[in-house]
Amino acid sequence: MEQTLSxxxxxxxxxHLEDEIKQMFLEKGFKIVKEKKIxxxxxxxxxxxxxxxxxxxxxxxxxxxxxxxxxVMIIEKENAIKENRNLMGAxxxxxxxxxxxxxxxGISIDKNSVHGSDSxxxxxxxxxxxxxx
Numbered sequence: 550m551e552q553t554l555s556x557x558x559x560x561x562x563x564x565h566l567e568d569e570i571k572q573m574f575l576e577k578g579f580k581i582v583k584e585k586k587i588x589x590x591x592x593x594x595x596x597x598x599x600x601x602x603x604x605x606x607x608x609x610x611x612x613x614x615x616x617x618x619x620x621v622m623i624i625e626k627e628n629a630i631k632e633n634r635n636l637m638g639a640x641x642x643x644x645x646x647x648x649x650x651x652x653x654x655g656i657s658i659d660k661n662s663v664h665g666s667d668s669x670x671x672x673x674x675x676x677x678x679x680x681x682x
Contacts (some may be wrong), residue, residue: 551629552582553666554675559617560660562586563583570663573650574624577636583680584622591615596676600671606659613659620677628674633665 557570571581594611601607616670626632638649642661645652655661666672 550625551627551669551672552623552625552676553629553633553672554664554679555622555624555633556614556660557617557620557622558660558664559613559619560656561662562620564654566654566662570650570654571622572651573636574622574633575610577626579624579626579629579633582623582625584620585633585679586618586620587679588618590614590654597675609659623676623680630666630669634667637665664677 555574557567561567561570567586571584591611593603594614594634598607598610601610624633636647636650638651640651640657640661640663641658642651642655643658645655651661654663666675676681
């Protein structure tokens, strides 16, 4: 079993879509191992998105992630990282395939409703970031 991190972002939480999004994961065979609803500070978002700090969208991304409550989850299944990325869809909801979370709920490339780890290494880092035991 592989684990990955999923975040339901502020735009989706604000629209009360957590249950619908979680249901999409469950229907695709994911197990939600741990979850919590939190609000992070901008400084925490900056640490979380450090990998993007040289990119022009970095500041907006950090401001957005810290703009309201988020739901962070550890989800698990075979090939969880790849399967989660498939379920999320393209970063830009306009480019996402039908049936994906971002196509169904994403508002824009910035407010695209969900985040998912992109590699085994980043999944471990991201899970540890939010679920330090």
